[in-house]
Amino acid sequence: MNVVTAVIKGRHSVRKFKPDPVDDTLIRDAIECAVHAPTAMNLQPWLIGVVRTKEQLEKIAALTNHGKFIADAAVCFAIFGERNVKYYLEDCCAATENLILGLHAYGVGSCWVAGAKKGYAEDVRKLLNVPEKYALVSLVPAGLPQDISVASKKDTKKMIFFDRFVQD
Template sequence: MSSIGGAVNLAVTVIRSRHSVRKYKDTPIDDKIVKDALDCAHLAPTARNEQPWLFGAIRDRDTLKAIAGLADNGRFIANAPICFAVFGKKDAKYYLEDCCAATMQLILALQGWGVGSCWVAGAKKDYAEDVRKLLNVPEDYTLVSLVPAGYPEEISIAKKKPLDEVTFFDRYEEEE
C-alpha cells in the first residue's frame, strides 16, 4: 500500500482493487451506498462546470431485463441487483468527457463499498436511443454508459499490460 507521511492512500487501494464484475450475488445494495455512489458521480470534474449529466439507478427487475435485452454486451445486466445509467446532455460540448469522468467516479465509489461493477458502453451504441426511451429520459440527453453493480459472486481478473509498455516520459520514442 502507498503511504505518505504514514497515512495509507485509500484512493490508490480502491483503484488497484477494482475489476470488472459480471456475476453478482442476489443481495440488494443499500440505499446509503446507492446515494453515496450517485453523489460521488455528480462531484466529478466537468468542463466549464456544466454538469451535463443525468443519472439513473434502476432496480426494477423487468426494466433490468429489458435493458439487458437491448445492450449487446450487457446481457448480465438482467441479473444485477442495480444498474446505473449515465446520460449526457447532447448540446454540451464536452458531455462525453464529463460523463465518462462521472462514470468512473461512480464505479470507484461503489468499489470503495465493496460493490463490484462493470462499465457497459452506451455512447455511440445502436441501443442508446432505445434505452433512453425505455427509461423515459428527455430527448436532449443521450446514453453514455450503463453500470450494472452488485456484490461479486465471481471475479475474473484480466491481465493488464506492464506499465512500461503503455507509458512514456517527456517524448515518445520508438524502440529499435
Template sequence: MNLGATIIKSRRSVRTFTDKPISEEIIKETLECGRLAPTAMNLQPWLLGVITDRDLLKKVADITDHGKFIADAAACFVVCGDKKAKYYLEDCCAATMNMITCLQGFGVGTCWVAGDKKEYGADICKHLEIPGEYSLVSLIPAGYPKEVEVPKKKPGKEIFFTNRWKPEES
C-alpha cells in the same frame, strides 16, 4: 499506498453477482459521487440515475449487445449526457468513473457497459423516459461479486512515458 490508489488498483470488471441487494445509502452515495465529478466549464451536462426494478433491469439487459448480465445485477446506474454540451462525453465518463470507484470502495462490483454511439442507446433512453436532448453514455451494472476475474494488463514499461514517447528497444 494511499486509499484512492488501493481502491483503483483493486477494481475489476464484474459480470456475475450474488443476490444481495445494495443499500439505499450506497446508492445515494454513488449518485452523489457521480454528481461531484469534474466537468468542462462546470456545466454538469448529465442525468444520473439507477435502475433497481427487476423487470426494467431485464428489459435494459435484453436491449444491449454486450450487457446481458445487467439482468442479474442488484442495480444498474445510468449516465446520460446533454448532447448540446461540447464535452458531454468526457464529463459523463468522469462521472461514470467516480461512481465505479465509489462502488468499489463499498465492495460492490461493476462493469462499464458502453452506451455512447451504441444503436441501442436511444431505445434504452426511451424505456427510461430520458428527455430527447440526452444521450446514453454508460450503464453501470452493480452488485456484490459472485466471482472476480483478474485480467492481464500491459506492463508499465510498454505504455508509460515522460515528456516524449520513446519505446524501449528490445
C-alpha cells in the same frame, strides 16, 4: 500506496452478481462520487438513472449486445449527458468512473457497459422515458460480486513515456 490508490488499483469489471440488494445509502454515496467528477466549465451535464426493478433490468439487458448480465445485477445506473453541451461525453465518462470507484470502495462490483455510439442507446433512453435532450453515455450494472478475482494488467512500462515518445 494509500487508500485511494488501493481502491483504484483493486477495481475490476464484475459480470456475475449475488442476488442481494445494494443498500440505498451506498447507492446515494456512489452517486455523490459521480457528481463530484471533473466537468468542463462546471456544467455538470449529467442525468443519472437508478434502475432496480427486475423487469427494467431485463429489458435493458435485452437491448444491449454485450450487457446481457445486466438482468442479474441488483442495480444498473444509466448515465446520460445533455447533447448540446460540448464536452458532455468527457464529463459523463468522468462521472461514470467516479461512480464505479465509489461503488468499489464499498465492495460493490460493477462493469462499464458502453452506451454512447451504440445502436441501442436511443432505445434505452426511450425505455427509461428520458427527455430527448439527453444521450446515453454509459450503463453500469452493479451488485455484490459472486466471486472475488484480480484482473491482470499490461506492464505499465510498455504503456507510458516521459517527455517524448521514442520507438524501440
